[in-house]
Amino acid sequence: MDSPSTNGLPQFGRAVVDNLQTAVLVIDEQRRMLYLNQAAEVLFGASVRQLSGQPLELLLSDPDLTELIGETFERHQAVLRHDLTFLPPGSDVPKRCDCWLTPCELVGQRSLLLELATTGPLGDTEREARLLAQQEASRLMLRGLAHEIKNPLGGLRGAAQLLERELADPDLTEFTQIIIGEADRLKNLIDRMLSPQLTLDNGRVSVHEVLERVRALVSTDLPADVCIDCDYDPSLPDLWADREHLIQAFLNLVRNAVQAVDEAPARPGRVTLRTRVRRRLTIAGRHHRLLVQVDIIDNGPGVPEHLREQIFHPLITGRPTGTGLGLSIAQSLVSRHEGCINFYSTPGNTVFSVLLPIAGEQR
Template sequence: MLQQELLENISTGIVGLDADLCVRFLNPAAEAMLEMSSARIAGQNADMLIAMPQTWVETLQQARREKHAIVRRGLTLRLHNGSETQVDLVVTPLQDGGPLAILAELQAIDRLLRISREESLLSAQEATRSVIRGLAHEIKNPLGGVRGAAQLLARELPAGELHEYTEIIIREADRLRDLVDRLLGPNTRPTFELLNIHEILEHVCQLIRVEAAGHLQLDKDYDPSLPDIQGDRPQLIQAVLNIMRNALEVLSEQTDARLQVVSRSQRQFTIGSKRHRLVCRVDIIDNGPGVPDALKPSLFVPMVSGRANGSGLGLSISQSIINRHGGLLNCNSEPGNTRFSIYLPMDATHA
């Protein structure tokens, strides 16, 4: 019982097989890695776990035949959904004569690279926000003085055309102040409460349908078993709306515009330096032209936009909101398939 509990709580994927190479056990990390449930695959042959399983099965057979551990570094596994994952594979034959004859350990290499990349991304985003906060302070203080001086000057001037100039100064000062406030994102701390993520997604989908005015095919694929999460409803609505509105603008000139919203749970997922037993993942997928390669490194940087009329603030604000919820927002894009993925912890507690 203790061994079972240990296997279920480690981040390495573990596949237990009997002497006939039939699957008897997958721990949660292996289920997430192979996108296969233990209940569904139990009793089936190991070659059913992945597509194109030749090297995988040969390694298992070799370990069974030679009765010692076999290691394969950088093995590429193709999953049944068409995606690929790179792993370090260690196959160990067991000698105790129990129901399990072989243990296969799967350490995802791409997952480690992803974690390192995300830690760098979170660090860069925090540095960017610190710079913006400092810049906002330096701008808003003298801006308030300029506006106040313009108001005092307007009172002293005789009525006439000169008032037009002070009105311009006040109006432009207000515009700059609003821009700085938008750069800073939401100016209130999140108020956390239990939320149904699908209620938020449905609310945003209704808004997008109205804005699209029949121009968009909107598909939804929800996991109804997802439990409630801790979050700030208005802020999460704003984060999702910014992403979907950004996609809608990209698709505006496309006749076959399609947007898909998918919700799933994901086990043993690391955000920054913290590993969560369970996270809520929301994918927002569009079939637009994709993010230009030159824009990808700075996609979430404020004031950076790939559109002539874009403000470059929507995605930055969404990333800031998701980060405040202890989550992560990232993007994978190629022509015809751009996927923004929101990860929100379902085991998080907030003060």
């Protein structure tokens, strides 16, 4: 062991950690700092010798983080905390970062590995202004779109009813009922979009019931060599949300994934719907202790690099036949539930993640 500040980290391990671009700290159960890599020294403006043995609160003073550290030690499970804030030495501008907490054991004692990735200054007004402008443009686009499609829906519903009366095979009425049901659902959704208040009709909603409804709708015209798999966490509690809004948001996302897979040369095409619980995340400045994460994963070609910064803007699309409204509408509907949509994309693996807070009926 080279020095007490390394607290038993092997030479090879120190070499690897010191070459990481993200800041890494090791603390013990008393939240004393045992080790910092070079990136952490640069971030906090102090050396490992100066900080070794000092309390973590000297650098990161956050009551929620203190509680989260205790829970991580108790459960011995890795946790991700978004939007942790701190004040760098010599700066008046707080910064924020994502923090991964991973339990480990060094020299026979329980320890915790903290990995910090800075996400920019707190209160990035330019970025927040762009997001607000984007959401407002999405709302205006939604209202214009809703007005244009409301009248044809009545004709669509009426034609389905007439067709149902002429069908000789009663089993085929299942399909006309889908048309009628979807027309009614969209009309109700559009009526609320056109309302100045844009109110939510919240109630207890199973996210799995919503996803199964979406899967049934998409499966009616699913390409033969494309499949939709499910990886659900059965322990998820119900959401307090607007069911129709969620159906529309997930319908847009899943259809986008199916279209992306269908246009890719790789076969078979695969779309996976995955649900998990997430804890302690901050969305739009509000901290949530418990959330549902729904991942829509596809093995398509990925999001083109030149579209990634604008992918949620209205009328932005990478397909010649696309309208550029699906993701914009989905983001707007999810944001009304205090949630958000993020994405990660590489060729053969694109993941759109929807985060929705789990709230009680009092909300």
